[in-house]
Amino acid sequence: MKKIAVSIGDINGIGPQIALTEHHHIKQFCQPIYCAHPQLLQKVCKKLDIPLPKDMEFAPPDGDIPEISPSAITPQSGRYSYESFMRACQLADTREVESICTLPIHKKAWQLAGVQEVGHTEALSKRYQTHAMMMLGCKEMFVALFSDHIPLKAVSQTITQEALQAFLKQLYGCVQMEQALVLGLNPHCGDGGVMGDEDTSIQAAIFKANAALKKEVFIGPISPDTAFSPQNRQKYQFFISMYHDVGLAPLKALYFYESINVTLNIPILRTSVDHGVAYDIAYKTKPNTQSYLNAIDLARSGRIHEKKST
Template sequence: MQKIAISIGDLNGVGLQIALEAHEKIKKICKPIYCINKDLLKEGAKLLDLDIPKDFELEKVKGKFIIKPGTVTKEAGAYSFDSFTTAIKLASKKKVDAIVTLPINKESWNKADVHYKGHTEVLRDYFGKDAIMMLGCPKLFVALYTEHIALRKVAKKIDEDKLLNFLLDFYKNVKQSNIAVLGLNPHASDNGVLGDEEIHIIKAIKKANKQLGENIFKGPLVPDTAFSPMNRKNYNYYVCMYHDQGLAPLKALYFEESINVSLNIPIIRTSVDHGTAFDIAYKKNKVSLKSYINAVKEAINLSK
């Protein structure tokens, strides 16, 4: 049975509730190790009015602060970062087979002077690798060429050589024979009428297919029809040029079941594909466990 390190996420959000409520299901398929200390676990469980399972195994993460449900705080931000780096170290030292991350809050990280926008950026820096963010479920996966950057900066990032490397790395990790690549502009620029970024995309696709010796990548697809029912019959792996281009359709279709997978790094990392849900944290609301359980199952699958 694989060992999975669970990064606990922002303790002011729903992560701890998810971990506690899903434990009975999770322990049947893996051995979870939760990156949190006893004091904060007890404090959070008391606020949630939930019992701590006797077999809830911990990897101690130092730190002590008052949990403030639904609130952005630098203390919670710093702790969620430390929980994540603890999980990374366990995986790097082969003490666990994979890591699964519960949601962090980017503003909390910023308040804590954590100079990363999210988990993937940390992994990219930690391992010195071009980590790829892929999100989805078996019905639909989207890979993001650019991630947490302002929309106005995306067009400048469409570089033929960088996109070529991205496509080749993505193929190496997923080994799919039919992958859609989206254009950036409306109508995929209508042959240059609405922009010239598609020229770089077309060249990168052609070079990637030539190097692979097979017509793997198709496109650039027109963004507003790329996820139509007809196209989704042909593709379930998409390369998207920016964050919302991929995540808006994915979350509209498969919000509760989709997950986040980090590709092209030397450890296995999966994650829930949702945020900290501060609006319902510690309010005894029912929270969905689907994304978390799917993330754990995929981590187990990838580590076989």
């Protein structure tokens, strides 16, 4: 069975509970290695009043074992989640595991801990000196993000023909989809320049990327308000959004529990849950674990199965 490193996420959130309660399930089809101290997970078990599975395998990160403060944003939890993530990457780099799966971190806790990167994707870009690409979704629909964790006011200036053309070709190199629908930026794709000219650059990038690939892979741009219509979702599985929320809002509205996050254009396979730390329910109720199970499944298989167009 394939070995998968699991970074434990923010210890004050739902990540550790998800890992513990689903261990018996995922061990049937992979060999998980948990980047956490057994003593820490024993503390989690005590708070949750559940037993620590006896057959868990550990690869603890560097540093001390912090105290658990359910639902609190602390530098200690931020530092531990970051070091757990770095330990998982190290195991993948040395080929001790085939892939990694990450549980949710809290970005403010990382900041408080002095971590310079905003989140997982940015840390992967820095570690591997490449543009790590974020794609989220499930077998029904995947959304790739041209820009991800940047302020909305900064999105427009990132959209150039050259940058988007390179992004599209890199995306196809990672996921050789049959076709993908590209969203515009402005309402009605700018209406011929009435509401901005960024969509002209998007259209040119699509044309040149398709020309370079010698086939019509990328379709668009299409106005974001109609991109995710039932007809388009029936026809397309892959969508490309210029920025974070316009792509992920419909995805999470439709497939919140099923969706996962996969990082493309890096030398290791990294999958993740597509949800946050859920402080509101941490150590209180049992969280939905379907996103984690789907993320582990992709980390195990290494394949994104394309839905056939109808």
